[in-house]
Amino acid sequence: MAAMSPSRHARPAIAVVLLLLAACGSPPTWQKSGASDTTVQNDSDDCRVKARLASLPEGYIGSPTGSTTSKVLSREEQRAMYESDEFQKCMTAKGYTAARR
Numbered sequence: 262m263a264a265m266s267p268s269r270h271a272r273p274a275i276a277v278v279l280l281l282l283a284a285c286g287s288p289p290t291w292q293k294s295g296a297s298d299t300t301v302q303n304d305s306d307d308c309r310v311k312a313r314l315a316s317l318p319e320g321y322i323g324s325p326t327g328s329t330t331s332k333v334l335s336r337e338e339q340r341a342m343y344e345s346d347e348f349q350k351c352m353t354a355k356g357y358t359a360a361r362r
Contacts, residue, residue: 263337283346287361289359289360289361290359290360291304291305291352291357291358291359292357292358292359292360293356294357296357301357304352304355304357305352307351308347308348308351308352308355309348310342311347311351312344312345312347312348312351313344315343315347317339317340317343318343323356332350335343340358
């Protein structure tokens with residue numbers, strides 16, 4: 262059976278995932294004194310939804326990383342970076358700190 266290659270429409274999504282993985286390394290663990298695992302999960306879910314619903318500002322470029330400085334970001338890549346930034350701001354506003362693994 263021949264290996265299937267990603268469709269044209271799946272390629273941008275794959276690129277965004279790879280970009281995020283390269284930019285972030287391993288994702289941080291969010292910590293807040295006195296917060297249970299359930300509270301952390303609920304706050305994380307809330308921030309993820311808020312980040313997805315946030316409007317991408319016109320002309321948003323995002324924070325350049327080593328993997329993104331040499332090319333212009335697609336709108337999907339800009340959106341993914343913006344959602345990541347918004348998620349981090351939301352968690353920080355809720356009193357969490359990010360600890361790298």
